Amino acid sequence: MTPPTIGELNPEIAKKLGLDEYQIDQLAEEAGRWEGRIILVTFVVPPPRTDGKKDPIAYLPPSYQRFGVVDRDHRQRVNVGETWLVETVQKGPGTLFLIPLLRLDPKSLLELQPSRMRELADHIAVKNPSLAKELAAKLPAPPDPVVARQYEEARATIQELQKNVDQLSRDKASLETQLGQLTAMKQTSGAPASAASGGPNPLRRRPAEAPVTTSSPRIPASPSADGITLERLEGEQVHSTALVHLAYEIHFTGDLYRIILRPSPTGVPCDRGKMVLRGLSRVDHSPPPATYSMFWDERLGGFVAYIGQSQRALEPITTPP
């Protein structure tokens, strides 16, 4: 339906202005020329106005030959310095009114939500068919359904294989742990470790990489879960194949139930797994030899040996009433 002209709507005004039918039609055409366009604008401070208003304005592209002001229903949303995608509304031959649609900032560009994208696309499709057509031409063609299905199948296969790889990695770590324990046991019985494993002793790595930590780094199921032992040879001298560092810091727990050996260059010297644990004879009163269960505690950053069997020999601690 053709929109009514100003002359049809108000013939008296047209007569007062001295406009004929042709001029009225020209004005009506001009009035609708910039209607419903979607453009990108940046709002700036307006030049001083006689009425003192300071609503932000936007200079439009040169072809528009005019500037735009924010539609009064949306003034609260727009600030000077912001860039917006706006829809133009032409209410007369002069200034264009702008309805802000989407503020463009890093957040809106990088984190555009799917619902907002759909809203924007719908708006463009309805309000600006020419832009929608232009965008549609630039979009890549949808993939062939067969290719898309093959792509999804391939992705599922990759995920399945990745799971298998992860499982195999876990199995490998577990087997390395067992190998380390077996090597240690064999070494204790006198056979050379390198000959037994066919390679370097896995326990002769720094503790953070020692395989004994991979199975149960925090709290073992039982004190002997890792199969490592600390042998008390004579006096306070001890030996363990797991002690591969040159020196260890020695601390007893407050309940004198455990002893913690942390690798430290300033600690007690350790020679080929042998070292002196000062204070051990005061905790374990039974005569050597003795064997203590030991494991690597990732949390404490050292080996923990259980010496609690001698706890009963100590004087009871007096507790407050």
Place this chain on the structure above:
Amino acid sequence: MLIEESPGDRVMVFVDLRNVMQSDLVKTRRDQGWEIDLVSLVRSLPGNRRLVGVYAFDTLRRHDDGFVRGLSLVRALRFQGFRVIAPTDEPDEPGTQKEADVMLATEMLVQAFQGTFDVAIVVSGDRDFIPAIRAVQNLGRRVEVAALQGTYTSKLVESADRFHIVDELPFLRPSEEVTA
């Protein structure tokens, strides 16, 4: 364990020195010829997490001859990286620990407000800290408590996000005099 340790967590330890050093277990062990290694104790508490600071609080006692007792421990701890806050006691209240609890609570709250830690570990069995622990928890930080057997109450254990029994941690070593 309900709350897992995350290696990225920043841990700050607040030690009530008097509560630890004057406990029956520590006194007994010292009588038996063991030295207390607070550095080892503090190192054991965070586990795999990042230790970003250690505060120790006490009130030093000034004797009549002007000698301040406990200064050597304070100096030793400061050399080890502890931030020790230990004012000297007042002449009219000799030997009593004053201000230390409030100083610890205040420091913990200030650090929580400043966001310098994710987990605070209070080494003390004193239940006076429960309101401060709750306030820090309300700021979104976790608070763990470490105490020696016989020094803490069940209320304190309940208020903590996690509880460490200090008796099971490594902090003893034989003193030189006894073993030499």
